[in-house]
Amino acid sequence: MLAFSPAAERMFGFKAEDIIGENVSLLMPSPLAEKHDSFLQKYLLTGQKNIIGIGREVTARKKNGTLFPVELSVGVITRHGTHLFTGFLRDLTAHRISENQIAELQSELIQLARHSAMGELATTLAHELNQPLTAIANYTLVTRKLVADLGTNQQTKALLDLLDKSAQQAQRAGEIIRSIRTFVKHHETRFRWENLEDAVREAVKIATIGTGNRPIDVQINKPGPVPDICMDRIQIQQVVANLVRNAVDAVSAQDTERIIRIDITRHGTRSVIVRVLDNGPGLAVDVEKTLFEPFNTSKTDGVGVGLAISKTIITSHNGDIRGRNRQAGGAEFYFILPIDSKAEDVSS
Ligand code: ADP
Numbered sequence: 001m002l003a004f005s006p007a008a009e010r011m012f013g014f015k016a017e018d019i020i021g022e023n024v025s026l027l028m029p030s031p032l033a034e035k036h037d038s039f040l041q042k043y044l045l046t047g048q049k050n051i052i053g054i055g056r057e058v059t060a061r062k063k064n065g066t067l068f069p070v071e072l073s074v075g076v077i078t079r080h081g082t083h084l085f086t087g088f089l090r091d092l093t094a095h096r097i098s099e100n101q102i103a104e105l106q107s108e109l110i111q112l113a114r115h116s117a118m119g120e121l122a123t124t125l126a127h128e129l130n131q132p133l134t135a136i137a138n139y140t141l142v143t144r145k146l147v148a149d150l151g152t153n154q155q156t157k158a159l160l161d162l163l164d165k166s167a168q169q170a171q172r173a174g175e176i177i178r179s180i181r182t183f184v185k186h187h188e189t190r191f192r193w194e195n196l197e198d199a200v201r202e203a204v205k206i207a208t209i210g211t212g213n214r215p216i217d218v219q220i221n222k223p224g225p226v227p228d229i230c231m232d233r234i235q236i237q238q239v240v241a242n243l244v245r246n247a248v249d250a251v252s253a254q255d256t257e258r259i260i261r262i263d264i265t266r267h268g269t270r271s272v273i274v275r276v277l278d279n280g281p282g283l284a285v286d287v288e289k290t291l292f293e294p295f296n297t298s299k300t301d302g303v304g305v306g307l308a309i310s311k312t313i314i315t316s317h318n319g320d321i322r323g324r325n326r327q328a329g330g331a332e333f334y335f336i337l338p339i340d341s342k343a344e345d346v347s348s
Pocket of ligand 1: 242246247250278280281282283284287291296297298299301302303304305306307308331332
């Protein structure tokens, strides 16, 4: 190395005077460090470029041995038959941390979505299945009685045995359903005092991931101060993510400008209101009346549980959630959250 900038000194923890004159492979982890000289040799012989002029993400090594991600691009200057290489590095550590945080939060949200969706499904299924199961149990009981009245012989004994087994299985199915219901009911919520704006911003970031090829103008407004809210942060983020994701779906198809606006404002003295507005086509007539009921969807790949789950969550926070068409076109969804849903009187 012929030169080592002050920024490089900070990044690697080496002083320029200690490192100038050393091989650049000192800044690389094994096994790249060992291979570096032969890569360079190969380039000088064949002109085959591995990284020069291309740039890519690589792992670098600090003086204390810590490895960290960097974006590296290498330039080459040839003068009087000598090659001089310049490496430009950007430390990607902070970038990676926030990427990891997003991925973590996303997986937490997905888990919750599954959990809530499972709860919603389990409740519906339990309700739907209870009646036919009771009917099966009753029919089996009556048939058993009729068979028993026929008198005991080899065949009736076999029939009674089979009918007993059917009754046992119907009972077992009932118990499985009951245990699922108990499991769903006991899902623990974690109410804490949280900064609503932070929670909303994070959820919006996640819900808009992957919209880059059809850019959407996403605006988040908080005109005045909003107090901390006593809430289950992950659940409220799930609601925001659901509403924003629906808005993304709504505006994505159009070729005109795609706008989503999220307003966070105080609502009276004891609540806040979060609105999600879009300039999409608005609510379809046939879904409008039953918006928050499960399995209500107008999308070919929709499940129709997002809004039902959101309603369950907001209701468990003693809040209210609604959706309607905007006069200006597009849809508007809003939810009202009491600042402290645990307080005695939360109406405001
Ligand atoms: P899904 O998104 O799986 O269909 P949801 O419960 O989240 O389930 O939404 C139910 C339905 O409500 C959607 O299929 C859609 O018809 C309607 N909807 C929700 N949000 C919007 C919106 N922003 N614009 C237009 N329609 C919407």
